[in-house]
Amino acid sequence: MLLAILYTLHKFPYHFVFCSLFLVAASITQKPSSVTVEEGKNVSLLCKATGQPTPMIKWRKAFSHMSRRNTAVVDGNLTIINVTKADAGAYACSAKNLLGKDSAVALVAVTDKLKFTLFPPSKVVATELSNVKLDCAALGEKELVWKRTSQNLEQNYALYPSYPNGTLLLKNVSLSDAGSYTCVAKNSQRSIEATSVVEVETPTSCSSIKSDRSGSSSGNYIIDPDGEGGVTPFSVYCDMRDKGGVGVTIIGHDSESRTYVNHVNPGCGGAGCYRKDVTYTGVSTAQLAALSRVSQNCEQFIKYECNPYSPFVERGYAWWVSRDGTRMDYWGGATGHSKMCACGVSNSCSSGRKCNCPSNQGWSADSGLLTDKSTLPVSQIRLGDLNSSSEEGYYTLGKLKCYGQA
Ligand SMILES: [Ca+2]
Numbered sequence: 001m002l003l004a005i006l007y008t009l010h011k012f013p014y015h016f017v018f019c020s021l022f023l024v025a026a027s028i029t030q031k032p033s034s035v036t037v038e039e040g041k042n043v044s045l046l047c048k049a050t051g052q053p054t055p056m057i058k059w060r061k062a063f064s065h066m067s068r069r070n071t072a073v074v075d076g077n078l079t080i081i082n083v084t085k086a087d088a089g090a091y092a093c094s095a096k097n098l099l100g101k102d103s104a105v106a107l108v109a110v111t112d113k114l115k116f117t118l119f120p121p122s123k124v125v126a127t128e129l130s131n132v133k134l135d136c137a138a139l140g141e142k143e144l145v146w147k148r149t150s151q152n153l154e155q156n157y158a159l160y161p162s163y164p165n166g167t168l169l170l171k172n173v174s175l176s177d178a179g180s181y182t183c184v185a186k187n188s189q190r191s192i193e194a195t196s197v198v199e200v201e202t203p204t205s206c207s208s209i210k211s212d213r214s215g216s217s218s219g220n221y222i223i224d225p226d227g228e229g230g231v232t233p234f235s236v237y238c239d240m241r242d243k244g245g246v247g248v249t250i251i252g253h254d255s256e257s258r259t260y261v262n263h264v265n266p267g268c269g270g271a272g273c274y275r276k277d278v279t280y281t282g283v284s285t286a287q288l289a290a291l292s293r294v295s296q297n298c299e300q301f302i303k304y305e306c307n308p309y310s311p312f313v314e315r316g317y318a319w320w321v322s323r324d325g326t327r328m329d330y331w332g333g334a335t336g337h338s339k340m341c342a343c344g345v346s347n348s349c350s351s352g353r354k355c356n357c358p359s360n361q362g363w364s365a366d367s368g369l370l371t372d373k374s375t376l377p378v379s380q381i382r383l384g385d386l387n388s389s390s391e392e393g394y395y396t397l398g399k400l401k402c403y404g405q406a
């Protein structure tokens with residue numbers, strides 16, 4: 001009988017055999033697919049076969065022995081648990097019965113366990129216009145992208161790293177760049193995430209701009225000395241070369257030119273009869289006070305040139321008014337000494353007194369820097385008296401300069 005079957009098999013197509021004898025050679029109906037699997041995970045390779053009699057399914061690994069430690073074959077499917085690099089390779093499934101044999105091969109590639117090797121900082125506080133670098137590196141990743149979540153945007157969107165190692169560079173950040181940035185590392189099966197919250201602040205002064213970005217050039221910038229809330233941000237000129245390049249905030253005003261006063265204009269009598277209010281360009285007193293608080297130093301140049309007959313600070317005929325409205329009875333360079341000018345402090349006045357003005361030797365001048373940042377800037381200049389043809393002078397008030405970080 002068996003001989004007859006074998007003879008028939010040899011001579012006729014299988015379908016004929018199936019039809020006539022219900023015997024069929026083993027044939028694989030589901031071939032295993034090649035897979036990439038992460039180290040530590042489990043993987044199953046499927047293999048199904050038909051045939052009569054029911055084929056036996058066996059697995060083997062090409063070019064090496066299949067580990068018995070972490071593999072199992074159940075219902076013809078091969079499962080490898082807790083995959084290691086050593087499990088990578090080609091796996092062959094073979095189905096066999098007495099009428100024949102069929103086989104199929106699948107490749108198992110093993111990748112490193114997906115994990116971050118470098119996390120981005122969880123929070124970054126950046127000054128406007130500075131660059132923000134968010135580092136991120138992962139092992140076992142197939143792709144690394146950054147996802148942006150902004151308060152102003154409805155949808156997240158992907159940003160590709162600026163550097164091959166996964167670092168995202170945000171250049172010249174503005175307030176709209178504030179938000180969450182999520183580094184997403186993916187392999188073929190899953191992804192992992194790490195998030196950085198970026199806060200963007202307006203710089204507090206030109207010195208803060210310079211310390212954040214040493215290469216900043218002189219020009220107009222927006223600053224907000226007291227940060228969020230409080231006074232509104234305002235525009236200033238930053239001189240990035242003055243004072244050793246520390247970054248000097250400069251505020252101009254409407255009384256910068258050297259101004260002549262005499263008996264015609266203003267032509268007034270009495271101590272401090274002439275008053276000149278000083279208006280700072282586009283800046284409120286509160287904003288100036290905030291700037292002085294965050295600055296290590298503030299200064300303002302002040303000068304008076306007088307003829308021999310004009311009474312001055314020493315006799316209480318001239319003074320300046322602080323930003324909060326207080327009368328200040330000293331002149332530039334005297335750092336608060338009552339009724340004094342710079343030459344009075346150094347004991348070098350031409351008159352031999354506390355100020356050069358007025359001098360019986362002709363025209364003279366008193367000048368110097370006001371440096372008490374708690375009282376600056378000058379809000380008003382008071383001069384007098386100027387009602388006779390012999391009384392005349394010129395006053396000059398410099399821009400407010402603040403520098404250094406308090
Ligand atoms: Ca503010």
Ligand SMILES: [Ca+2]
Pocket residue numbers: 269385386387388391
């Ligand atoms: Ca007079």
